[in-house]
Amino acid sequence: MSSDVSRADILRPIQRTTKAYYVALGVASLFAGIWAIAWIYQLYHGLIVTGLSDWGTGGGVTWGMYIGLFIWWVGIAHGGIILSAAVRLIGLTRYQPVARLAELLTIGALMMAGLMIIVHLGRPDRVVWSVVLAFPRTIHTSPLIWDVTVITMYFVLTATYLALTLRYDVSRLRDDLPDRFSPVYTVLTLGYSEEEDPVVQRMVWWLALAIIILAPLLLHGGVIPWLFQLLPSMPGWYDSVQGPQFLTIALSSAISGVIILSYSFRVRYDWGHLLTDDIFRGLTMWLGLFVLLFLWLQLQQIISGVFAPPIAVAAATDAMLGEPLYWAAIGLAVLVLAFSFITVVRPAWFSKERAVLASVAILAATFTEKVLFIVEGMMYPGFGLYRAVPGSYFPSVVELSTLAGTIAMVAMFFLVVSKVIPVVELHVVEDKHGQARSDRGDGEVNQ
């Protein structure tokens, strides 16, 4: 680990734009564009263009990949809070260089989650008006409204947090930031003075605390699993282990998202001395821990689903265990668990590339597991008398394009944002060089 991290390093993504950047932007735009066309097609014809149908006599499932993607993206959005908590609340400065990337990932992923709710609706045009008018009453009973509320809160808190911490950096780096975005910087640093720094620091600490209570305990360990676990109509869902289970999935996919993102920036901008191997090792270890918890809670579900289950629960569990894709997901998780623990004993077996591979595996596993959870839950309702039960489902092209489309949009988000604001905190430079360097004068660009 070298100690010569400079302002120039932090500014590099903003100042250096290569051909590869435009290629990446082009590819991302292409997939996002394909999805946009697919969505317009869906808006025109209705949800009939999806693979969804009515459960019961209809022989289908009414919630599918859109809801799976929604859960997946909210899970990834937890990356920000884990890293922020580690850095701000527990003081693990080791992860400070990736904290802002993780916070930005929260913003990007939450936007995708919100978009999935909209895309999933039959009448997206009504969503604001209908929800707002009934809100004072529905907030008491509708888990979907709890969901929307908590996600909105999470978004607002994270955006506030990000905006506050950016003031410090932008005001100090202003001279080296491109003038074409000056309106953005002006708004971001409105009324800034150095006196506010300690105050902002305290505010940010409290915000981080609020978010860490809100996001894991109330969002992915709360209202999202409650969408399912509170419904006795579907025995595969009606299970109080879902809260913790969802949370382990969220944390695993969040860490995975941060690993992939950090690796991309490290490779693109020669950030080996900034996003060090040490960070990747640490993150992979945490990934292993969360995956362990995930597998442990899967075991809980399986054991109570097979030992002496009521008929309907048995049917749901049998379906889960009979699905090859489920075992593929569990297999991937087991491999990642093994990798992360072995590399603790044999550090030589670790490489960043393998960590990235493990992260991709976990993201694939969590996505598969959650889509199966939703779909199979609806396929095996408690009232299974209908001949068309269990129903069938396979996502249509329109739905599938959404997976690629949302990933592409998050990539675009990072490509654009990293050109406007520093994605690594200035504190990282200052902490490594002492306060003397925080002043201007060392901003020479050495490429």
Added chain:
Amino acid sequence: MSTEDSSCGCDTCRCSTEAGDEASTAPLPWESGDSFHPIGKGWEKEMRAMLDDTEYDTDLGMEMAEDAMRLVAGEITEEEFHTEYHDAVTEEFGTDDRPLPNAFSNRDGDVSLAEHLEKLVDGDISRRETMKKMGLGAAAVGLGSGVFGGSGEDEDPTFVDTEAAQEDENDGTQWGMVIDLERCDGCLQCVIGCMEENNTSTGANWMYVLTYEDERTEEENFLVRPCQHCSNAPCAKVCPVEARHIREEGGMVLTDYETCIGCRYCQVACPYGVNYFQWGEPDTPLEDIERVDVSTDDLQAMDAEERRETLEGSGDHFRDGRGREVDSRPRKGTMGKCTFCPSRQDGNMGEDAVGTVACMDACDAAGMSAIHFGDMNDPESRPNRYLERRREVEPRADEKFEDPEEEWEEAVTGSPESQLSAYKLLEEIGTEPNVVYLGNEPGPEAEQVEGPVAYEDIGTVDRRKDHLDLGAAANEED
């Protein structure tokens, strides 16, 4: 499981009275203290002071409050409570809009005041409805301040809004059905009747008849499955926009096609699978559905009287008496299901159609009369009269067996009290359905089989997914 006792809302069970008698032996909360009110003497004084500020009789209010507490504790019955103060209330207020004793025998079955209060806390019934049912006394002091929190200057706690109560359209009607499965032959005429009435799209079989086999019964069994119109409907509970709601008047579960955002959470939460989403364009365009030439907004803006005049006998098949879009097939992207035909119940289809539904008409026309729709709270309604008639079976088992070992095979029926095998579907989930079935209940291993008439033969499809898988092409097809 057989629910012989109170499943139909009739007055066979008098548990509230009996429970009250038993409870009187136990020490009651206020017996140990110095006040009749559980909160204590101080609170009682405050209430007295509040009553003193009104133009009405303080002592009457306090006496009624004290008795109201006893009523809640089950020490006295509602009947006693309402009768005792009838004269005094009439004298003091000039009117007594509380239900009189005879109302109790036929209005609410055996639901006690305490149960109503529980529901109020759960938000199941409206404040206004509860006030009306509780009568003046309880609302006045004993509960008024605590439950309603309405002790403001301008909101006289001794005076229940009787005008509003009279205006309230809820007359205690609970639309429901008794379906005699032993009279069903699976002809699907009810399904056709429903399709024709509501113009539902292909495969949206709001009314559905399952033919099933159960290893314990040899014959073909049927299950007629409309929406169960649950009084504790999970679909309404989870709706994020209150589009799915339990209508106060008639207690039917409806979807407002104007506010529904199409999230399909109702469909996910419903344990019965009665919901059918409008995935694409409805097969029947809105122009082909009979409506009066007034926009929904204008209808809702009218006062109740004007709206009634506009809609009565108009044949409007899209809006109910409140002017809300809840009848016929849904709009594209919103949820639909069996409605219990609100445009009929509200008089849009003329006086004769009130109290009928399309599926029942079709079933009657086919000579089957397996479906009996009506007010479950009215002992004179068709479903309740039918239940009554089905109970009157020869008490064959009144002769005791001399030698049970030998004779049990001879016995044709059970005990005289349980002639009728009646049940509500999945009642154990706590949904409080309003459809009562007579006949066999499908066991957990029952399996649906091909029925005597195929859905394809009546112009719809059974497994809707096959049709929906056509995707956008399904929009153009029909």
